[in-house]
Amino acid sequence: MRIAALDLGSNTFLCLIAEGELVDGSPRLSRILSDEVRMVRLGQDVDRNRRFHPDALARAETALAEFQETIQKFQPDRILAMATSAARDVENADALFDLGRKYGIPIEVIPGSQEAQITYAGATSGGASDTPTLVIDIGGGSTEFIRGVGTEMGWGHSLDLGCVRLKERLGYRETLTVDLEREARARIQEELRSLPAKVGLSDEATDMSVQNILAVAGTPTELARMELGAFDPAKIDGFTFTRERIEEWVRRLAPLTPTQIHEQFQVSPGRADVLVLGLLILSEAMTFFARPSLQVSTRGVRFGVAFVALTRG
Numbered sequence: 222m223r224i225a226a227l228d229l230g231s232n233t234f235l236c237l238i239a240e241g242e243l244v245d246g247s248p249r250l251s252r253i254l255s256d257e258v259r260m261v262r263l264g265q266d267v268d269r270n271r272r273f274h275p276d277a278l279a280r281a282e283t284a285l286a287e288f289q290e291t292i293q294k295f296q297p298d299r300i301l302a303m304a305t306s307a308a309r310d311v312e313n314a315d316a317l318f319d320l321g322r323k324y325g326i327p328i329e330v331i332p333g334s335q336e337a338q339i340t341y342a343g344a345t346s347g348g349a350s351d352t353p354t355l356v357i358d359i360g361g362g363s364t365e366f367i368r369g370v371g372t373e374m375g376w377g378h379s380l381d382l383g384c385v386r387l388k389e390r391l392g393y394r395e396t397l398t399v400d401l402e403r404e405a406r407a408r409i410q411e412e413l414r415s416l417p418a419k420v421g422l423s424d425e426a427t428d429m430s431v432q433n434i435l436a437v438a439g440t441p442t443e444l445a446r447m448e449l450g451a452f453d454p455a456k457i458d459g460f461t462f463t464r465e466r467i468e469e470w471v472r473r474l475a476p477l478t479p480t481q482i483h484e485q486f487q488v489s490p491g492r493a494d495v496l497v498l499g500l501l502i503l504s505e506a507m508t509f510f511a512r513p514s515l516q517v518s519t520r521g522v523r524f525g526v527a528f529v530a531l532t533r534g
Contacts, residue, residue: 337377
């Protein structure tokens with residue numbers, strides 16, 4: 222079966238076209254035909270206004286129109302688009318659904334609990350470790366933290382800790398000053414400390430322990446591209462970062478404006494203004510979970526959405 226799986230996030234829209242099937246009742250992807258990303262910033266001002274900004278909807282329409290062309294080219298048997306944090310937070314979500322209908326792309330909003338399962342399935346689809354693993358998915362509006370062993374998810378929770386939301390709450394515009402960095406770390410640490418209670422853990426020492434961290438989404442993959450000097454998905458997937466190396470990149474990027482980050486490192490404007498905040502989230506999470514390193518995964522929500530599409534009758 223040929224699937225079009227779309228992840229409509231608060232900062233990026235992604236469209237995966239793949240072929241797959243059910244093997245002993247479990248979904249498997251056999252061939253990736255297309256994998257596209259667009260910077261949309263759908264979550265613009267959502268934290269403050271609880272409504273999609275007209276400019277964000279205009280960018281969303283452009284992305285969906287372009288994805289429609291890709292979908293028409295590959296003629297998938299099934300199309301499924303899932304929207305995440307921003308669409309859960311707004312009063313005018315129907316505006317996004319209307320765009321989906323206009324371009325023949327049915328859109329669903331993922332409940333926070335289901336998003337964790339979908340993200341974990343997607344992130345570990347390239348090979349799951351048999352030791353406790355934490356998946357971190359940094360979005361624009363929220364960040365998912367999901368713990369599991371192998372293909373079995375244990376707990377997961379979405380914290381209001383997205384890089385766009387954090388940027389707007391900090392009032393961060395140009396460079397990351399010492400004071401802004403201190404405030405950002407304090408906010409991140411506060412959210413992380415709330416995690417055990419929010420997921421209802423009975424034995425924090427046991428249930429919070431992890432041996433591996435998999436980081437998905439734009440922040441880790443973009444940093445791996447910068448480290449490698451080129452975008453090579455095969456090399457990015459599985460790339461390892463130590464916390465010390467991430468902090469070196471924080472020190473390197475903090476004094477730069479988004480324009481300078483874009484020009485010096487070819488980071489898209491839609492990510493250049495939030496990249497360093499995403500790195501702070503990664504670094505503080507590594508400290509909180511006491512892991513010295515993490516691995517980058519190029520798989521995430523869109524792969525999980527593809528599995529959902531395959532399993533639906």
